[in-house]
Amino acid sequence: MSQINKTTYYTLISPEHRLCDLKLKEVITYRELIVLFASKELRTRYKQTILGPLWLIIAPLMTSIMHMIVFGTIAGIGTEGMPKILFYLAGNSLWEFFSGVFTRCTQTFSGNAHLFGKVYFPRLTVPFSYILLSSFEFSVQFLIIIALCFWFSLHGFSFPYAGWLLIPLLLIWLGLLAMGLGIIVASLTTKYRDLNVLVRFGVQLWMYATPIVYPLSVLKENSLRSWVLINPVTAPAELFRMWVLGVGSISASSVVVSLTLTVISILAGMMIFNRIERSFMDTI
Amino acid sequence: MDRQIMINAEHLKKRYRLGEIGSTTLQHELQSWWAEKRGREDPNQKIGNDRTGTFYALDDVSFQVHRGETVGLIGANGAGKSTLLKILCRITAPTEGRAELYGRITSMLEIGTGFHGEMTGRENIFMNGAILGMKRSEINDRLEEIIEFSEVRDFIDTPVKRYSSGMYTKLGFSVAAHLDSEIMIMDEVLAVGDAAFQNKCIARMRTAAAEEGRTVLYVSHNMNQIRQLCRRCIVLGHGTLIYDGDTEHAIEHYLGQYRSDKPRKQYSPVRPVWLEDHSMRVQYADYPLKDNVFFYGDESVRVRIGFDVYADIRNLCLRVEIRSANESRIGTYFFYDLCNCLAGESKEITVEWSLSAYTDGTFFAGYTFFTRSENGVNHNLDYVEGLTFLHAESTPSKKLAWESNWGFLELSGGRVIDLRTVEKHGAE
Numbered sequence: 243m244s245q246i247n248k249t250t251y252y253t254l255i256s257p258e259h260r261l262c263d264l265k266l267k268e269v270i271t272y273r274e275l276i277v278l279f280a281s282k283e284l285r286t287r288y289k290q291t292i293l294g295p296l297w298l299i300i301a302p303l304m305t306s307i308m309h310m311i312v313f314g315t316i317a318g319i320g321t322e323g324m325p326k327i328l329f330y331l332a333g334n335s336l337w338e339f340f341s342g343v344f345t346r347c348t349q350t351f352s353g354n355a356h357l358f359g360k361v362y363f364p365r366l367t368v369p370f371s372y373i374l375l376s377s378f379e380f381s382v383q384f385l386i387i388i389a390l391c392f393w394f395s396l397h398g399f400s401f402p403y404a405g406w407l408l409i410p411l412l413l414i415w416l417g418l419l420a421m422g423l424g425i426i427v428a429s430l431t432t433k434y435r436d437l438n439v440l441v442r443f444g445v446q447l448w449m450y451a452t453p454i455v456y457p458l459s460v461l462k463e464n465s466l467r468s469w470v471l472i473n474p475v476t477a478p479a480e481l482f483r484m485w486v487l488g489v490g491s492i493s494a495s496s497v498v499v500s501l502t503l504t505v506i507s508i509l510a511g512m513m514i515f516n517r518i519e520r521s522f523m524d525t526i
Numbered sequence: 527m528d529r530q531i532m533i534n535a536e537h538l539k540k541r542y543r544l545g546e547i548g549s550t551t552l553q554h555e556l557q558s559w560w561a562e563k564r565g566r567e568d569p570n571q572k573i574g575n576d577r578t579g580t581f582y583a584l585d586d587v588s589f590q591v592h593r594g595e596t597v598g599l600i601g602a603n604g605a606g607k608s609t610l611l612k613i614l615c616r617i618t619a620p621t622e623g624r625a626e627l628y629g630r631i632t633s634m635l636e637i638g639t640g641f642h643g644e645m646t647g648r649e650n651i652f653m654n655g656a657i658l659g660m661k662r663s664e665i666n667d668r669l670e671e672i673i674e675f676s677e678v679r680d681f682i683d684t685p686v687k688r689y690s691s692g693m694y695t696k697l698g699f700s701v702a703a704h705l706d707s708e709i710m711i712m713d714e715v716l717a718v719g720d721a722a723f724q725n726k727c728i729a730r731m732r733t734a735a736a737e738e739g740r741t742v743l744y745v746s747h748n749m750n751q752i753r754q755l756c757r758r759c760i761v762l763g764h765g766t767l768i769y770d771g772d773t774e775h776a777i778e779h780y781l782g783q784y785r786s787d788k789p790r791k792q793y794s795p796v797r798p799v800w801l802e803d804h805s806m807r808v809q810y811a812d813y814p815l816k817d818n819v820f821f822y823g824d825e826s827v828r829v830r831i832g833f834d835v836y837a838d839i840r841n842l843c844l845r846v847e848i849r850s851a852n853e854s855r856i857g858t859y860f861f862y863d864l865c866n867c868l869a870g871e872s873k874e875i876t877v878e879w880s881l882s883a884y885t886d887g888t889f890f891a892g893y894t895f896f897t898r899s900e901n902g903v904n905h906n907l908d909y910v911e912g913l914t915f916l917h918a919e920s921t922p923s924k925k926l927a928w929e930s931n932w933g934f935l936e937l938s939g940g941r942v943i944d945l946r947t948v949e950k951h952g953a954e
Contacts, residue, residue, distance in 0.1 A: 251630050253626070255626070256619075256624040257622060361635065361640070521619055523612070
């Protein structure tokens with residue numbers, strides 16, 4: 243019989259809650275669960291569909307073609323000399339990643355109420371698994387971008403291939419930002435259901451406040467530009483195109499703003515999340 | 527045997543606010559806040575619902591559980607059992623008090639938590655195991671054992687949505703039962719599996735407790751399972767701890783708190799709406815010379831019922847309808863043509879019936895006074911919910927331990943007519 247080590251497995255249950263305790267140690271212990279949650283979602287999502295995982299590619303491709311027609315051709319917004327399809331696909335993949343993590347995280351409590359009500363595990367594993375899941379989806383789409391880049395490089399375009407190595411950093415940055423904001427909203431939705439409605443169209447509007455369907459450079463020095471620069475997703479979006487395609491303009495101040503907001507939102511998010519998590523079963 | 531404490535609960539309380547909470551919208555919240563700020567009445571406050579109206583689902587519960595103990599947790603619906611388990615499993619936080627757990631916990635508030643219908647049995651073992659806190663390597667080590675115990679080896683690579691509910695339960699229990707934990711907390715999880723599997727699970731938990739020194743906290747409404755598994759029981763009622771100790775006494779306490787546990791009842795004139803006749807009303811009922819509702823062995827239940835008559839009644843009859851603790855209708859006693867009654871009389875009748883055919887358990891009775899028309903049609907005069915009675919220590923002539931699917935009565939009147947050898951087979 244194994245000797246029970248008191249110090250290893252001691253748990254204290256009490257009404258008090260330390261706000262600064264992020265419980266990250268526990269999340270690390272359950273890291274396998276993060277992977278399992280993500281793989282479960284991937285494995286079960288495409289059961290009983292005809293095209294299966296192909297949808298991962300079809301959806302952003304269709305959106306990009308649509309954007310190409312509406313914004314590129316009809317509205318005539320420039321793409322900084324890049325092939326239109328590549329410009330829009332890059333923007334859309336990144337936005338899909340951000341909005342995917344964000345929207346999923348806002349559903350953390352309402353979508354898992356059944357599970358949360360029956361068994362304890364560190365709840366933060368769920369939003370982390372959403373980052374992993376969206377990263378995987380993004381990687382698949384990134385393969386298309388790589389393929390297109392090679393195609394266009396045969397036709398006289400050149401790309402900063404070394405910049406591609408920095409993409410994972412960008413994913414972590416954007417993923418944490420999306421998760422931080424997402425779990426703040428998730429914590430609030432346990433009490434205020436109407437935030438769900440706000441999230442649904444808010445994300446769509448947010449995309450237009452981010453240089454996704456237009457390059458930042460089309461905005462002249464005016465108040466509109468400074469508003470777009472405050473948007474924390476602007477800097478990662480521009481950096482992404484800069485690193486992948488070699489086009490874009492970015493100011494140091496917007497990078498600083500975005501990084502600061504990322505740190506604040508992820509820390510505040512986890513604090514609020516951990517606090518709500520203790521009693522949300524009573525209110526949901 | 528060392529007496530190492532595994533669970534130490536001190537003054538646990540869980541308060542819930544009465545009325546509707548949580549599903550408010552931001553608009554309502556702002557309205558309430560604005561009203562409060564301006565000193566007006568809250569427009570969203572429920573009428574007659576005090577804002578401070580709260581109730582304690584759990585009220586000052588303290589207990590300790592030691593290593594290797596199997597403790598049953600029993601109580602009527604709403605007694606606070608689930609709330610207590612949820613606090614110990616860290617699904618919700620207590621309002622006051624604290625609990626200390628000295629070990630890893632396997633919580634089985636539900637079987638197969640996190641199972642996904644599209645995934646195979648094998649995939650779900652890993653999923654479920656991980657949710658319960660097991661590492662992949664640990665599950666791999668136990669995989670054979672889990673599959674063997676679950677009895678679903680042939681279907682282990684089939685999606686669980688094709689499983690029957692029994693197979694689902696078996697697989698779910700197997701995963702949880704093979705976790706490397708020191709404390710197992712289970713909420714009525716064996717309700718689905720067949721009898722053979724239930725026994726296997728109970729045996730497994732007993733082994734876990736006796737040989738591996740694991741601590742088991744088990745909630746059930748099935749007293750037979752509680753008896754088989756637990757030496758000690760905690761009885762909860764209305765959020766407080768009523769009894770903590772030996773299982774048999776605990777079960778008596780639990781059954782005794784059913785409805786009226788007193789041997790006497792006084793009736794108000796309030797009756798169900800369907801009762802249209804007002805010619806008489808029962809005033810009281812009691813078990814004469816008894817101060818509890820326990821009846822042992824062959825003892826008969828003797829009931830005295832007092833009633834007032836408001837209109838002349840010819841050929842008054844009484845019937846006593848018996849129900850089991852789970853509200854099954856068992857049978858009815860009839861007492862025909864008791865008397866003719868005159869308006870203004872107060873009468874008292876005493877009847878009795880034998881319990882020799884009854885199994886152990888709690889029984890409810892309903893007393894109905896009625897008359898019959900010429901062609902035997904029933905006409906109800908008055909009905910009241912009668913006194914509860916508990917039967918224990920059924921006569922030793924019953925040579926078997928009674929099983930619940932045999933019902934509540936050992937029927938009499940059956941006999942053997944003939945038994946003989948018709949033919950001899952060659953097997954000698």
